[in-house]
Amino acid sequence: MGWRRNRKTAAESEAIEVHTQAQEAAATAVDPAKPLLVVEGVERTFQTGGQPLHVLKGIHMELLPRQLVMLRGRSGSGKTTLLNMIGGLDQPSKGTIFFHGMPFHDMSDDQRTKVRRKEIGFIFQAYALMPLLSAYENVELSLRMAGVPGGEWKARVEHCLELVGLAKRMHHRPFELSGGEQQRVAIAKSIAHRPSLLLADEPTAELDSQMAAQIMSVFQTIIRTEQVTICMTTHDPTILEVADHVYEMVDGKFI
Numbered sequence: 001m002g003w004r005r006n007r008k009t010a011a012e013s014e015a016i017e018v019h020t021q022a023q024e025a026a027a028t029a030v031d032p033a034k035p036l037l038v039v040e041g042v043e044r045t046f047q048t049g050g051q052p053l054h055v056l057k058g059i060h061m062e063l064l065p066r067q068l069v070m071l072r073g074r075s076g077s078g079k080t081t082l083l084n085m086i087g088g089l090d091q092p093s094k095g096t097i098f099f100h101g102m103p104f105h106d107m108s109d110d111q112r113t114k115v116r117r118k119e120i121g122f123i124f125q126a127y128a129l130m131p132l133l134s135a136y137e138n139v140e141l142s143l144r145m146a147g148v149p150g151g152e153w154k155a156r157v158e159h160c161l162e163l164v165g166l167a168k169r170m171h172h173r174p175f176e177l178s179g180g181e182q183q184r185v186a187i188a189k190s191i192a193h194r195p196s197l198l199l200a201d202e203p204t205a206e207l208d209s210q211m212a213a214q215i216m217s218v219f220q221t222i223i224r225t226e227q228v229t230i231c232m233t234t235h236d237p238t239i240l241e242v243a244d245h246v247y248e249m250v251d252g253k254f255i
């Protein structure tokens with residue numbers, strides 16, 4: 001895609017920027033029947049040692065508002081690669097991705113970063129918390145980084161930590177919390193700036209089945225209360241039943 005981006009004129013970039021701002025404004029008024037994200041014919045090829053590696057081979061999918069969607073598949077099937085595209089961290093070699101009507105496949109890194117900061121939250125397998133900061137301070141940091149006005153931090157941090165069931169542990173640091181609790185802090189952190197889409201890469205992989213079930217229950221709560229859509233990858237067959245939709249990936253394609 002690099003060559004296409006380089007060839008885009010200033011006027012075209014500006015048009016996308018204006019489009020982006022308009023779409024971002026529209027994004028706050030979510031229509032429950034309208035997809036938040038539409039992926040059409042997405043392919044991703046990496047060049048490794050001079051050889052092309054076809055990792056995604058024609059993906060079609062959509063995410064509707066307030067859905068819990070799972071991408072399931074064996075290691076190496078391409079789940080993380082797809083999640084990175086959906087989150088605007090990477091771009092397809094072919095195909096289109098529209099997020100709130102914005103063409104992620106055709107936007108510059110800067111344009112996608114702006115949308116991502118406002119509209120998307122990420123949760124990873126390893127909790128990505130700052131070890132010297134308390135749960136409260138970790139969540140507050142994400143609001144600070146998202147540019148949310150300081151006057152709103154306290155109420156929002158407390159609300160998010162309450163939602164994930166950690167009201168009583170706000171001032172604990174990560175090492176004083178269990179793995180499941182740390183993952184719940186990471187969830188509070190990821191929703192604090194009110195994204196419309198939450199992407200989670202193997203969020204339960206490090207947890208036992210009871211803690212994994214707690215995480216899924218927290219996901220269901222935040223879909224209901226924060227109106228967020230969640231797309232997550234998993235290997236774990238025991239949690240699939242809570243999904244609204246499961247996409248099964250084999251060798252870069254859905255079956």
Ligand SMILES: Nc1ncnc2c1ncn2[C@@H]1O[C@H](COP(=O)(O)OP(=O)(O)OP(=O)(O)O)[C@@H](O)[C@H]1O
Binds near residue numbers: 048
């Ligand atoms: N930047 C890259 N350059 C080259 N190859 C890559 C790159 N990113 C991913 N791959 C390859 O793409 C394939 C799919 O990787 P991906 O991480 O998407 O799989 P996955 O289904 O998420 O696996 P896991 O469940 O183990 O995380 C792998 O063979 C991987 O080595």
